[in-house]
Amino acid sequence: MTARPYRSVLYIPGSKERALEKAMGLAADAIIFDLEDAVAPDEKPAARDLLARVLRDWDFGRRARIVRINGLDTEWGAADAHAMDGAIAAGARIDAILIPKVNGPDDLDRVAGLVPGADLWAMMETAAGMLNAGAIAAHPRLRGMVMGTNDLAKELNSRFRPDRLAMQAGLGLCLLAARAHGRVIVDGVYNAFKDEDGLRAECEQGRDMGFDGKTLIHPAQLDIANAAFAPSEAEIDLARRQIAAFEAAKAAGQGVAVVDGKIVENLHIVTALATLAKADAIAALAE
Numbered sequence: 073m074t075a076r077p078y079r080s081v082l083y084i085p086g087s088k089e090r091a092l093e094k095a096m097g098l099a100a101d102a103i104i105f106d107l108e109d110a111v112a113p114d115e116k117p118a119a120r121d122l123l124a125r126v127l128r129d130w131d132f133g134r135r136a137r138i139v140r141i142n143g144l145d146t147e148w149g150a151a152d153a154h155a156m157d158g159a160i161a162a163g164a165r166i167d168a169i170l171i172p173k174v175n176g177p178d179d180l181d182r183v184a185g186l187v188p189g190a191d192l193w194a195m196m197e198t199a200a201g202m203l204n205a206g207a208i209a210a211h212p213r214l215r216g217m218v219m220g221t222n223d224l225a226k227e228l229n230s231r232f233r234p235d236r237l238a239m240q241a242g243l244g245l246c247l248l249a250a251r252a253h254g255r256v257i258v259d260g261v262y263n264a265f266k267d268e269d270g271l272r273a274e275c276e277q278g279r280d281m282g283f284d285g286k287t288l289i290h291p292a293q294l295d296i297a298n299a300a301f302a303p304s305e306a307e308i309d310l311a312r313r314q315i316a317a318f319e320a321a322k323a324a325g326q327g328v329a330v331v332d333g334k335i336v337e338n339l340h341i342v343t344a345l346a347t348l349a350k351a352d353a354i355a356a357l358a359e
């Protein structure tokens with residue numbers, strides 16, 4: 073679990089100046105400024121220039137800024153990487169470069185050399201990427217992973233189901249890989265952006281599995297993701313009571329406490345402290 077919140081990670085097409093402007097006031101923990109699938113081919117050069125300027129001149133506050141470039145196997149990828157490297161040199165704050173369709177660590181190596189001043193994040197959305205998730209997560213420049221469930225469904229030839237049965241193997245492999253290497257990992261998008269109940273259910277499923285947050289495509293999805301991936305009042309209360317009970321047990325020479333009829337050991341205290349740290353980090357965003 074990471075202290076910095078990534079509950080809501082909003083994609084914004086790099087070509088839409090109005091949406092970019094709006095994002096400065098939205099309650100997103102992180103923004104993915106997209107140059108890939110959300111931008112039409114003939115708009116890509118202009119979007120690249122617009123993003124370089126916006127990221128240098130506009131204030132996005134504490135929101136993490138992640139730029140999704142096109143793949144280096146496309147006609148736009150290298151120019152995107154060079155433009156973002158130039159923007160960083162000119163003073164733009166870009167926290168990470170997100171690389172689409174990562175199949176293995178070699179795909180990260182190639183971008184690492186082009187943008188030395190930013191962390192790397194990987195889109196996990198190909199069958200090969202799922203099978204190489206451990207090696208991708210182990211890359212020394214990688215900090216975060218994003219599930220690309222639309223592309224993955226396309227590759228698998230799977231059908232959408234509310235329980236995401238076909239996604240479970242890939243989601244689980246990527247989660248294991250991210251946790252083994254201490255990386256942030258956020259869940260894929262929910263395409264039906266007017267379906268609040270469906271989004272809420274998918275966020276709850278992602279939170280239950282262990283994801284840090286969810287990628288989103290529309291501002292109307294922000295509140296649901298922010299609530300689902302924040303510790304609830306009940307979780308915060310339980311964490312405090314577990315810590316207090318465990319301290320009391322330790323003072324009495326015991327290694328185990330009992331709270332609400334369940335044992336509390338040192339490992340539960342690690343989770344309790346992480347829950348409180350996450351709640352504090354979320355509260356700090358509002359200051």
Ligand SMILES: CC(C)(COP(=O)(O)OP(=O)(O)OC[C@H]1O[C@@H](n2cnc3c(N)ncnc32)[C@H](O)[C@@H]1OP(=O)(O)O)[C@@H](O)C(=O)NCCC(=O)NCCSC(=O)C[C@H](O)C(=O)O
Pocket residue numbers: 082083084085090091092094095106109110195197219220221222223224260261265289290291
């Ligand atoms: C889905 C949309 C095309 C809907 O757009 P629109 O019809 O304009 O929506 P609204 O009229 O309801 O918009 C209301 C206001 O909100 C602003 N807006 C809309 N979307 C965003 C956004 N993403 N970020 C910031 N602001 C946004 C509009 O400008 C309106 O503002 P105002 O003028 O003040 O009223 C559209 O939402 C959209 O384009 N979404 C992003 C789509 C996208 O990024 N797709 C690519 C990422 S998904 C993906 O690739 C996943 C992965 O790779 C995989 O394989 O799964």
Ligand SMILES: [Mg+2]
Pocket residue numbers: 109195197220222223
């Ligand atoms: Mg994709």
